[in-house]
Amino acid sequence: MKKDQFFSENLISWYKKNKRNLPWRKNVNDENYPYKVMVSEFMLQQTGVSTVIPYFENFINRWPTIVSLACAREEDILLAWQGLGYYRRARNLLKSAKQICNQYDSKVPTSLEELQSLPGIGVYASGAIRSIAFDKKAVAVDGNVKRVLARYYGFSGRLDQNEKLINEQASKCCPDKSNRQYTQAVMEHGALVCTPKVTKCGVCVLSSKCYSYKNKIVDQIPEPKLKTKKQKLNCISFLSLKGDREVLLKKRPKNAILGNQWELPSTNWSKTKHKFDKNLCPIPSKHWNKLDINFTHKFSHIDLSCSVYFSDADSSKKLSSNDEYKWINLKDISNYPVTTMSLKTLNELNLIQI
DNA sequence: AATCCGGGGGT
DNA sequence: ACCCCAGGATT
Known part of the structure; x- marks a missing residue:
């Protein structure tokens, strides 16, 4: 395994000419x-660039500095994150901002150790921040x-089977300078040219030395990931309206999936379908009518x-004084971090407009 | 080493 | 339908 200047230099020069104008x-x-x-x-x-752009613009507009973010309420961060998924990232980002303000004089730290001590920043992100933000020599795989590496060097098999080899080669390929550009260049190349499915080898600046291209096996590398079976679960949600405009929502537990987000009060998610039972209902009521909407919300797993x-x-009737529950006016619902599932339900019933 | 964590875009 | 995505934390 050798240093590969061809790899980094060609990618950097390609990037200079072709880089996208992204807000960050x-x-x-x-x-x-x-x-x-x-x-x-x-x-x-784990989120595509096109999905992120509007969220990023809105987020930076609202919290332009790390100090402003550190002062924010978690509920507002979750609201700004609504629909983006992996909500733990949002809560970890807030925690990291607070930690940076408390421990690092409100400046993003520059060492791998300090960066990785922050919640939500691991091996990849620490390297990415070091190289992109500070132009330091650091790999971000x-x-x-x-x-890209698996195809270029011809590592057969699945990516997870080549973890060590890939990381070693990534370190060898990392240039001594222009790291801000290089890190983004490789990722940009993977996103625009050396794409997962329909690759654009015709415009690739690496193809003349690409093992997979020369051997016509680009479409065979990498081998697809092993897939695990999706769980099929069931739940009942309860829609209560007061005066036709206030809806009863419940805050999900902090450490559950979709933690701290609001939703229509619901049963737990069970493998077997629930039989309707008044004891499951959030508030007493004479009549609970089953609505004619059944849908499947698809999570990744x-x-x-x-x-x-x-x-x-x-x-x-009054709610048992429990701040997990809240009557929320339908016109104010966009001020609360509500689960996508509940938003879609309310939208389906024409109670709100997504 | 596996599994949990979302939701949307591309094919 | 199925795959993938600028991964991290937990078990």
Whole structure:
């Protein structure tokens, strides 16, 4: 295994000419640039660039500096994250901002050790932040880089079977300078040219030395990931309306999936379908009517089938003083971090407009 | 080493 | 339908 200047130099020169104008690439010399890179790295974990862009713009507009973020309420962060998924990232980002303000004089740290001590920043993100934000020599091996290296060097098999080899080669390929550009160049190359399926080898600046291209096996590397079976779960959601405009929502437990987000009060998610039972209902009511909407909300690892029961709430009745529950006016619902599933349910019933 | 954690875009 | 995505934390 050798150093490969051809690899890094060609990618950098290609990147200079073809790089996308992405919002987190602006104002490299601004004092808030490292903070913005950090935010983008949290958002981009397992999430496509086109999905992230509007969220990033909104987030930076609302919290332009790390100090402003550190002062924010978690509920507002979750609201800004709504629909983006992997909500733990949002809560970890807030924790990291607080930690940076408390421990590092409100400046994003520059060492791998300090960066990895922050919640939500692991091996990849620490390297990405070091190279992109500070232009330090640091490797950042994401899914794109793994695929590019596997094809270029001809590592057969699945990516997870070549973890060590890929990381070693990634270190060898890492140039001594222009690391800000190089790190983004490899990932950009994977995203735009050396793509998962329909590759664009015709415009690839690496093809003349690419093992897979020369051997016509680009479409065979990498081998697909092993897939695990999706769980099929079921739940009942309860829609209560008071005066036709206030809906009863419940805050999910902090450490559960979709933690701390609001939703229509629901049963637990079970393998067997629930039989309707008044004891499951969030509030007492004479009539609970099953609505004619059954849908399956698809998570990456769960297919959740949900049925909905409706009741008009007696406005004279009070909630048992429990701040997990809240009557929320439908017009204010966009001010709360509500699960995508519940938003889609309310939208389906024409109670809100997504 | 596996599994949990979302949701959307591309094919 | 199925795959993938600028991964990290937990077990």
